Amino acid sequence: MKLLIFGASGATGQALVSAALANGHAVTAFVRTPGKLALSHENLTVIVGDVADQQAVERAVAGHEAVFSCLGVGVPLKHDPAVVAGIGFIIAAMQKCGPARLIYLSFLGVRDSRRQLGPLLGGVIVPLVLHREVADHEAKENLIVQSGLDWTIVRPPKLTNGAAAGQFRHGNGIRAVSLLPTLARADVAAFMLGQINDTTYSRMAVAILR
Template sequence: MRLLIFGASGATGRALVSAALAKGHMVTAFVRTPGKLAISHEHLSVLVGDVADRQAVEGAIAGHDAVLSCLGVGVPLRHDATVIAGIGFMIEAMQRSGPARLIYLSFLGVRDSRRQLGPLLGGIIVPLVLRHEVADHEAKEGLIAQSGIDWTIVRPPRLGNGPATGTFRHGDGIQARSLLPTLSRADVAAFMLDQVGDATYSRKAVALLP
């Protein structure tokens, strides 16, 4: 498949690009700073652009089978209206010309999923320390849920850099088993890729936990 990945130069984005290439997909990485990607492959194309540029986003989306977003925030712990706007531009382009499938990386702690994190993360860290990032994710999830396209929102906990284990849990009612649950970016990337051709969580938000 031809996959377009936004946020490809971030830590999770790079894991997703590598996993997609390993599975034989044709990958287009949309990045603002190409030097951060540090991946070369015959099936990888790199588009340099800014998600705040409506025309750049629309031009990138054409001709792909699915879109995956690992977009984070420009400055940690701060509100970032640019990325919210970028998600809106993606949706508008997909509504006009396709593709229909969007896989969006969010965070376990957004909306009703906060209760799944337990008292430390869900009751203290998320509402106090991560409130701006969570509010941004909620805004972006709202745009996606109302879009009418075929979306899946993936909500992992804290992310780590370990190898893929394939032993994590996914679903709606699962609960954290530790105070600071952590999942490897490699596992998250593998799950996001699986969702491209799997309708189990179509138009649903799904939690991931170790």
């Protein structure tokens, strides 16, 4: 399939690009800083642009079969209105010229899923430290839910750069079993990629935990 990945130069974005290429997909990586994308492949196309540029986003979306967002904030722990606006531009472009399938990387700390993180991360760290980033995720999720697209929102805990374990849980009733739950980006990438044609979580937000 022809896949478009926004935020492809970030750590999770690169894991997703690598996984998609390994599975034989044609991948377009939308990046603001191409030097951060330490990947090359015959099936990889790199588009340099800014998600805050509506026309650039629309040009990138056209012709793809599924869209992924691994967009993060520009400055950790801060609001990033440009990225929130960018999600709106992605949605508008998809509504105009397709495709319908959108898979968005969020965080297990958003909305009702916060309780699944446990008392330390969900009850203390998220509301006191991560509240700005969570608020941005909630704003972006609102746009996605109201879009009419065929979306899936993926909510992992804190991400790590470790090797994929290949074993994780997913669903809406699962809870963390450790005080500070983590999950490898490679596992999250594999799960996100598996959602392309899987309708289990169509128009749903899903938690993913070890």
